[in-house]
Amino acid sequence: MPTLATALLQGLKDHGARELFGIPGDFVLPFFKIVEETAILPAFTLSHEPAVGFAADAAARYRSGIGVAVVTYGAGAFNVVNAVAGAYAERSPVVVVAGAPGARERASGLLLHHQARSVDTQFAVFREITCDQAVLDDPATAPGEIARVLRSARERSLPVYVELPRDMVDVEVAPVPVLPPRAAEPDALAECAAEIVALLGRAASPVIVVDVEVRRYGIEAAVATLARRLGIPVVTTFMGRGLLQQAPDVLRGTYLGSAGDPAVTRLVEDADALLLFGVILCDTNFALSEKRFDWRHTVLAIDRSVRVGHHVYPELPIEELVGALLARTEGDAAPKPRSLPPFEAYPRGLVADDRPLAPTDIATALNDLFDRHGPMPMTSDIGDCLFTAMEIDNTALAAPGYYAGMGFGVPAGIGVAAATGTRPLILVGDGAFQMTGWELGNCRRYGLDPIVIVFNNASWEMLRVFQPESKFNDLSDWNFAAAAPALGGHGERVSTRNELAAALERAVARRGVFSLIEAMIPRGVTSRTLARFVSGLKSARDRQ
Numbered sequence: 001m002p003t004l005a006t007a008l009l010q011g012l013k014d015h016g017a018r019e020l021f022g023i024p025g026d027f028v029l030p031f032f033k034i035v036e037e038t039a040i041l042p043a044f045t046l047s048h049e050p051a052v053g054f055a056a057d058a059a060a061r062y063r064s065g066i067g068v069a070v071v072t073y074g075a076g077a078f079n080v081v082n083a084v085a086g087a088y089a090e091r092s093p094v095v096v097v098a099g100a101p102g103a104r105e106r107a108s109g110l111l112l113h114h115q116a117r118s119v120d121t122q123f124a125v126f127r128e129i130t131c132d133q134a135v136l137d138d139p140a141t142a143p144g145e146i147a148r149v150l151r152s153a154r155e156r157s158l159p160v161y162v163e164l165p166r167d168m169v170d171v172e173v174a175p176v177p178v179l180p181p182r183a184a185e186p187d188a189l190a191e192c193a194a195e196i197v198a199l200l201g202r203a204a205s206p207v208i209v210v211d212v213e214v215r216r217y218g219i220e221a222a223v224a225t226l227a228r229r230l231g232i233p234v235v236t237t238f239m240g241r242g243l244l245q246q247a248p249d250v251l252r253g254t255y256l257g258s259a260g261d262p263a264v265t266r267l268v269e270d271a272d273a274l275l276l277f278g279v280i281l282c283d284t285n286f287a288l289s290e291k292r293f294d295w296r297h298t299v300l301a302i303d304r305s306v307r308v309g310h311h312v313y314p315e316l317p318i319e320e321l322v323g324a325l326l327a328r329t330e331g332d333a334a335p336k337p338r339s340l341p342p343f344e345a346y347p348r349g350l351v352a353d354d355r356p357l358a359p360t361d362i363a364t365a366l367n368d369l370f371d372r373h374g375p376m377p378m379t380s381d382i383g384d385c386l387f388t389a390m391e392i393d394n395t396a397l398a399a400p401g402y403y404a405g406m407g408f409g410v411p412a413g414i415g416v417a418a419a420t421g422t423r424p425l426i427l428v429g430d431g432a433f434q435m436t437g438w439e440l441g442n443c444r445r446y447g448l449d450p451i452v453i454v455f456n457n458a459s460w461e462m463l464r465v466f467q468p469e470s471k472f473n474d475l476s477d478w479n480f481a482a483a484a485p486a487l488g489g490h491g492e493r494v495s496t497r498n499e500l501a502a503a504l505e506r507a508v509a510r511r512g513v514f515s516l517i518e519a520m521i522p523r524g525v526t527s528r529t530l531a532r533f534v535s536g537l538k539s540a541r542d543r544q
């Protein structure tokens with residue numbers, strides 16, 4: 001029989017995990033020993049637990065599967081809370097494996113190191129930011145408990161919490177089963193699909209809007225096929241940017257309300273049938289909408305339920321809904337595709353001169369670079385770098401577009417590189433780099449070589465656009481490029497458009513070490529998209 005440690009690792013692997021990220025501590029040292037000795041899952045240790053959570057989150061997003069974060073009790077687990085909260089908000093299935101005291105320690109009558117208010121405070125905190133939890137304190141129930149929470153993680157695409165008391169690691173248990181997914185009730189699925197097909201049949205200008213769950217459940221191609229077959233244009237939300245990059249024929253851009261491409265805004269807001277697939281109804285996706293949803297002809301499929309008009313079908317997985325819609329439209333001759341409004345082209349053809357850099361120049365230079373060398377998977381932090389990403393031609397992107405927590409960008413890029421073996425492009429501001437950019441020092445020992453563009457405006461610029469009078473938005477210049485060699489990478493500071501274009505070419509050619517390009521941007525200069533977002537928010541607030 002396996003031990004609990006090996007059964008847990010094999011169970012994670014059987015449920016789709018392909019690596020784990022973590023930082024050991026005495027409450028998980030025995031478990032980490034098994035991780036290293038068995039190599040059932042490759043382990044990537046990082047320097048600070050927020051990065052462990054962000055890396056596991058990004059690995060989950062890029063693989064449309066589970067990511068794994070292993071942390072010690074208390075000090076380690078509480079450090080990863082913000083990253084897990086962001087994963088919950090953005091529906092990323094991170095499995096948190098947290099160490100905990102053993103039975104004898106619990107009964108010692110002593111307050112334990114790393115303990116907060118009570119020994120169970122850690123469990124109480126994670127119950128708030130995970131969809132399911134298991135405490136592995138009984139060898140008879142542990143395998144079933146693990147199977148239950150791993151199924152929850154995959155079905156809900158939300159984080160789960162596994163508490164591993166350190167005296168249980170070597171206990172013999174049965175293997176962890178893989179429980180069958182819970183399917184939709186067939187009649188409900190048929191009724192829901194028929195109702196949506198009828199809605200589409202009455203519509204003259206339907207639109208499909210896609211967001212994170214379309215990636216999480218691996219149905220991008222199926223949605224593209226449905227859209228192509230029915231001649232329906234697709235747009236992404238801000239949070240869903242980077243989806244359907246393989247389907248440029250149906251993808252019409254990203255909906256940003258009054259801050260976005262007017263043609264895309266009209267397409268969505270004038271639609272007479274709106275299919276919201278996997279869409280998070282949040283402020284960053286819809287705060288700038290100029291019209292409210294008309295629920296009489298709106299469908300929302302998210303979190304295993306489907307709302308059609310004013311009623312809801314519960315327990316109806318989105319992947320089954322799209323499958324049923326495809327089955328019902330098999331052989332439909334796609335209606336003549338409507339003449340769609342011209343789509344705002346992404347900026348290309350950077351004039352490589354000695355003019356100072358603006359964020360939109362970075363987008364232009366990257367569009368040119370992707371045209372020459374092919375697109376790169378991207379991660380972005382929050383800040384103007386993420387708004388600039390909206391001006392970069394559609395490529396895969398993982399970014400905290402809804403939760404909007406800083407610190408995600410660099411660790412997420414490390415997670416993507418470790419999980420997929422690809423070379424990501426990381427976009428990060430100077431403020432966010434100060435938080436977690438130093439994790440690049442871990443690239444050397446894993447042979448990872450991301451390209452990192454630091455938008456250095458020596459500011460918290462996103463705060464300045466809302467509160468320009470505050471001096472605290474002025475940061476000092478940390479000269480990140482000069483620090484790069486000490487972290488095992490290559491650093492280059494650029495201030496003009498020609499310097500940027502040349503540095504990007506050198507970075508693409510340089511392999512085996514990370515390449516950091518520190519793009520110096522004058523304070524107060526923002527991307528076009530952020531400027532539109534801010535003016536849209538301000539006029540939306542004036543209207544209230």
Ligand SMILES: Cc1ncc(Cc2csc(CCOP(=O)(O)OP(=O)(O)O)c2C)c(N)n1
Nearest residue numbers: 383384405406429430431432459460461462
């Ligand atoms: C963990 C966390 N703490 C604070 C904040 C609040 C914030 C949102 S944007 C921002 C400034 C970001 O500065 P940066 O230089 O990275 O980018 P840019 O604006 O383009 O100059 C702050 C402090 C958030 N979102 N998350």
Ligand SMILES: [Mg+2]
Nearest residue numbers: 429430431459
């Ligand atoms: Mg900044």
